[in-house]
Amino acid sequence: MIVFVAKETQNSETRVAASPDTVKKLISHGCAVSIEKGAGELSKITDDAFKAAGATIADAKAASKADVVLKVLRPTHAEAKKYKKSAIVLASMDPYGNEKDIEVMAKAGISAFAMEFMPRITRAQVMDVLSSQANLAGYQAVVEGAAHYSRALPMMMTAAGTVAAAKCFVMGAGVAGLQAIATARRLGAVVTATDVRPAAKEQVESLGAKFVAVEDDEFKQAETAGGYAKEMSDEYKAKQAELVASHIAKQDIVITTALIPGRPAPRLITKEMVKSMQAGSVLVDLAVERGGNVEGAKAGEVAKIGDVSILGYLNMPGRIAASASLLYAKNLLAFLETMIDKESGKLELDFEDELVAATLLTHDGKVVHPNFTDAPPAKKQVTPKKASTKSSGAAK
Numbered sequence: 571m572i573v574f575v576a577k578e579t580q581n582s583e584t585r586v587a588a589s590p591d592t593v594k595k596l597i598s599h600g601c602a603v604s605i606e607k608g609a610g611e612l613s614k615i616t617d618d619a620f621k622a623a624g625a626t627i628a629d630a631k632a633a634s635k636a637d638v639v640l641k642v643l644r645p646t647h648a649e650a651k652k653y654k655k656s657a658i659v660l661a662s663m664d665p666y667g668n669e670k671d672i673e674v675m676a677k678a679g680i681s682a683f684a685m686e687f688m689p690r691i692t693r694a695q696v697m698d699v700l701s702s703q704a705n706l707a708g709y710q711a712v713v714e715g716a717a718h719y720s721r722a723l724p725m726m727m728t729a730a731g732t733v734a735a736a737k738c739f740v741m742g743a744g745v746a747g748l749q750a751i752a753t754a755r756r757l758g759a760v761v762t763a764t765d766v767r768p769a770a771k772e773q774v775e776s777l778g779a780k781f782v783a784v785e786d787d788e789f790k791q792a793e794t795a796g797g798y799a800k801e802m803s804d805e806y807k808a809k810q811a812e813l814v815a816s817h818i819a820k821q822d823i824v825i826t827t828a829l830i831p832g833r834p835a836p837r838l839i840t841k842e843m844v845k846s847m848q849a850g851s852v853l854v855d856l857a858v859e860r861g862g863n864v865e866g867a868k869a870g871e872v873a874k875i876g877d878v879s880i881l882g883y884l885n886m887p888g889r890i891a892a893s894a895s896l897l898y899a900k901n902l903l904a905f906l907e908t909m910i911d912k913e914s915g916k917l918e919l920d921f922e923d924e925l926v927a928a929t930l931l932t933h934d935g936k937v938v939h940p941n942f943t944d945a946p947p948a949k950k951q952v953t954p955k956k957a958s959t960k961s962s963g964a965a966k
Contacts, residue, residue: 658681
């Protein structure tokens with residue numbers, strides 16, 4: 571079985587979908603691993619490091635022979651058309667709003683898996699790319715905010731006087747938000763946080779931050795069974811906005827992390843709120859790729875409203891690619907291992923497996939994910955003894 575690790579070519583992506591450790595593990599399963607030349611360069615993983623782990627270094631044409639392609643971002647149209655028909659592709663697919671790209675993958679005959687759709691169950695924790703990357707995004711958001719803030723974060727008592735601790739407000743206490751809280755606390759800031767999910771209050775307070783929210787009846791029911799935040803009513807949003815507006819005026823660094831799967835990011839901070847902040851304050855918008863939580867945020871740029879900076883960096887985990895790639899590679903490896911038969915070393919897709927059912931976007935020339943088609947889910951396919959041309963790929 572041939573596994574190909576592609577070099578990312580779009581959106582200045584700096585991460586890579588494999589590491590020397592995951593290469594060694596794949597080889598132990600009987601896989602032949604091919605790495606596109608320079609794939610790990612921006613993640614500080616050299617071709618020599620991959621070769622030392624047992625991989626071969628190849629050009630992009632090698633993807634056409636691969637049974638499995640590992641990527642960070644979904645393949646471009648040109649890339650998808652070059653892959654072998656029936657190839658399995660694991661990547662963060664970002665399918666919402668990009669349905670035409672999904673159709674291209676379907677027509678190419680590849681089995682595309684959206685890693686961000688991985689269900690949040692105990693078995694899949696090690697495969698959860700959203701959590702592994704959001705954790706690093708939350709950390710890096712604080713680092714970037716601190717770098718642009720013109721003062722020190724911790725309180726400092728010196729002979730010349732006392733430097734007051736910076737006030738940091740984190741909006742959204744999911745994985746990224748909780749890590750941002752923990753990081754800001756470690757750096758000595760006074761931290762407050764908000765979230766519409768009731769369970770978040772205890773988590774925020776356990777990290778030593780103060781929780782800020784309108785805690786009415788709607789707030790108490792504002793969480794889905796999957797642990798995601800629900801869309802709140804306009805009435806609740808107005809009450810929360812009023813509370814947040816008065817609180818933000820006193821903050822030095824604000825980090826926003828609010829995202830709703832498949833929908834534009836909710837607008838949490840208006841220009842008026844930004845203008846109320848003191849000179850030199852910083853906002854970091856982690857939702858800028860989905861339209862942003864902060865009015866005035868610009869994707870990929872540092873915007874200014876008065877003397878307040880709004881950081882709209884894209885791909886925050888990619889700003890610490892060396893760490894992000896190691897975690898992402900482990901996520902992909904863990905999922906791929908569930909598809910490899912331990913005895914034969916061949917790929918076997920079980921369409922009744924909840925992990926496969928939740929993440930499979932395209933298969934056998936069709937879009938099969940229920941979120942993007944009315945067609946019923948693919949039926950379980952049993953791989954024959956010989957290598958299948960549709961779901962198992964060729965054996966090594």
